[in-house]
Amino acid sequence: MSKYPLRLALVVVLGLSLSACMKKKGDQYAGVDGDYVNGTPLGDRVEGANFFGANVARGKFSPVQFAYDSYQVSDAEQPKIQQVAAAMKASPGNLIVAGFTDDRGTDEYNRGLGERRAQAVRQALINDGVPAGKIQTVSFGKEMPADPGSGDAAWAKNRRAEFGVVK
Amino acid sequence: MKILRVLSTAAIFLPMALAAEEATITVKKGDSTSIAIKSFGGSEGAAATKVVQNDLELSSLFLLSPPERASFSVGATAGDGSIEGTVTDHAGSVVLRKSYSGSTRSAAHKFSDDIVETVTGNKGIASSKIAFTSSRTGHKEIYTADYDGANVKQLTNDGNISVAPALSHDGSKLAYTGYQSGYADIYLIDLNSGARNRIIKFPGTNSGAAFSPDGGRIACTISKDGNPELYTIGANGTGAHRLTHTAAVESSPSWSPNGAEIVYSSDERGGPQLFRISSGGGSGRFIPTGYGYCTEPCWSPDGKKVAFTIRQGGFSVAVLDLASGAVRIVAEGEDPVWGADSRHIIYSNGSTLTLLDTVKGRPTPIVSGLGKVGEPAWSR
Numbered sequence: 425m426s427k428y429p430l431r432l433a434l435v436v437v438l439g440l441s442l443s444a445c446m447k448k449k450g451d452q453y454a455g456v457d458g459d460y461v462n463g464t465p466l467g468d469r470v471e472g473a474n475f476f477g478a479n480v481a482r483g484k485f486s487p488v489q490f491a492y493d494s495y496q497v498s499d500a501e502q503p504k505i506q507q508v509a510a511a512m513k514a515s516p517g518n519l520i521v522a523g524f525t526d527d528r529g530t531d532e533y534n535r536g537l538g539e540r541r542a543q544a545v546r547q548a549l550i551n552d553g554v555p556a557g558k559i560q561t562v563s564f565g566k567e568m569p570a571d572p573g574s575g576d577a578a579w580a581k582n583r584r585a586e587f588g589v590v591k
Numbered sequence: 592m593k594i595l596r597v598l599s600t601a602a603i604f605l606p607m608a609l610a611a612e613e614a615t616i617t618v619k620k621g622d623s624t625s626i627a628i629k630s631f632g633g634s635e636g637a638a639a640t641k642v643v644q645n646d647l648e649l650s651s652l653f654l655l656s657p658p659e660r661a662s663f664s665v666g667a668t669a670g671d672g673s674i675e676g677t678v679t680d681h682a683g684s685v686v687l688r689k690s691y692s693g694s695t696r697s698a699a700h701k702f703s704d705d706i707v708e709t710v711t712g713n714k715g716i717a718s719s720k721i722a723f724t725s726s727r728t729g730h731k732e733i734y735t736a737d738y739d740g741a742n743v744k745q746l747t748n749d750g751n752i753s754v755a756p757a758l759s760h761d762g763s764k765l766a767y768t769g770y771q772s773g774y775a776d777i778y779l780i781d782l783n784s785g786a787r788n789r790i791i792k793f794p795g796t797n798s799g800a801a802f803s804p805d806g807g808r809i810a811c812t813i814s815k816d817g818n819p820e821l822y823t824i825g826a827n828g829t830g831a832h833r834l835t836h837t838a839a840v841e842s843s844p845s846w847s848p849n850g851a852e853i854v855y856s857s858d859e860r861g862g863p864q865l866f867r868i869s870s871g872g873g874s875g876r877f878i879p880t881g882y883g884y885c886t887e888p889c890w891s892p893d894g895k896k897v898a899f900t901i902r903q904g905g906f907s908v909a910v911l912d913l914a915s916g917a918v919r920i921v922a923e924g925e926d927p928v929w930g931a932d933s934r935h936i937i938y939s940n941g942s943t944l945t946l947l948d949t950v951k952g953r954p955t956p957i958v959s960g961l962g963k964v965g966e967p968a969w970s971r
Contacts, residue, residue, distance in 0.1 A: 466793075476773060535798050535812075561795050
C-alpha cells in the first residue's frame, strides 16, 4: 500500500481526466488521422432547373438560419426541416437547397461554407426520409445577401439555406 | 631569367586587375543597384522609356541614378514594332544587347525583365498578366490587365456571377467559377483564341480552380460526394481524383512549385486553417500559424513561403516562412497572390488591387475605380 494514498489518488484522477480530454480532441481530428465516411453523394442535376429560373419556386419555405462560421443545423431550426421533408416526401418534384453566408469571411471560403450549409440541410432532409436523389445543392457564398446592411441582425439573416422547389 | 621577370611583373599587376574587376560589380540581392536610364531614341522612344522606368522602379531592385553614379546604364532605340535595347556596366562594357518585337509596351516589358535578370539574377515580373473580379457593370465579371494595371480588359460578359479566376503559369489559360447554369461550375478560357468551355460541372458546387505548375491539371473544390472536398482533375475536365475525405470545408488549393504538394484551407479543426497534402492524395497535415482564421493560401514560386489571408476583425495579408514556421503580417487586405520573383504579391482591399514588395514593404496601387475588385490571379 502506498505511503501517500491521497497523492496517488490525485495523480490517478488527473491522469484519467487528461486522457479523457485527449480522446475527445481525437474525435474532432478524424479527418486528419483517419478517414471520414462522408454524407450522401449527389445525384445528377435536373436539366434546366436553375435556382433563379421561372420553373423554381423560392418562396415556399422559410430559410434555415445558421450561427456564425457554423454549418450545424440547430435544434431550433429542425421544425423547418421537418416541414420541408413532409412536403417533399408527398410530392414528386425536386428540391434545390442554396447556401449563403454573411459577408465577414473571404470569398472562396464562403463559397465552401455556403455549400456545407446547403449540404447539412440536405443531409437532415435525407435523415427525415426524403430520397437523396431529389435534392441538389448550390452555394452563393456571400453573394445576394437577404439583408444588404451590416450589423448582427443583417448578418444573422444572411447566414442561411434557402429552398427552391422545382415545378 | 626573362620569364621570371615577366611572371613577377604579371604578379604585381594581376591583383590590381582583379581588384578593379571587383570594384565595378557591386550587386547584392536585397540591396538596390544604381542604374541610369538614358532617354530612348526612335519614334516610340519616349513611351518605351516611361514603361522601362516604371518597371525598374516597381521591381524594387534599383535606384534610378544619373550615369556618373550608376553601376549600369540602360539605353535603347524604340521604333514601330521593335526595341533595340542595350545595358552597359560602369566600365562601358555591354552586358546585354538584344532586340524585342511586339507592341511598344510588351517589348519594353520584355526588355525590363531582361535587365532585371541580367543585372540582379532575379526573375522579372514586367511581362506578367493579372486577372481579377470587378463589379463595375453591376455583375461580378472577370477582367484581365498587365501586372502594372495597364490594359484593363473585361474578359467575361456573363451578366451573372463570374468569380474565382485562376491563370496558368504561362498566362495562356484562365479558369473561373461561373453560375450561368444556376450552379457553380468551372469554365476554361483559352486566352489566345478566346474559346471557352465549361469543364467541371459535377452536381453541387465546383469552385476554386488552381492550375498545376505545368498547366496540365487543375486543383479545385468539388462537392458531388455530399461534402466540399479537394480534387485534382485534368485541365480538360477529365480524370477527377479525390484528395480529401473530411466532414469539413476544404477550399482554395494552391500547388507547390514542383507540383508534388498542395496547400489549402480546411475548417476541420473548427475555424479555417492551412493544411498541406500530397497532390496524389493522402492525409492533410496541419500547418500552425498562430492565427484562428486562415484562408486563400498561395504558394510562392520559389517554394519557400505561403501568403494567405487572416481575419482579426478586418482582413490582413500574412506570409508564412515554411522552413522556420514564422508568420508576419505584411498588409491590410485579402487574397494575396505571388509574382514570379517570389518577392512581390498582389492583394485586394475591396476597392483597390495593390502590388506590394514584401521585402521592402513598398505598396503601389495598380487597379482602382472599377467598383468592388477582388480575387486577383497572376501569371508567372
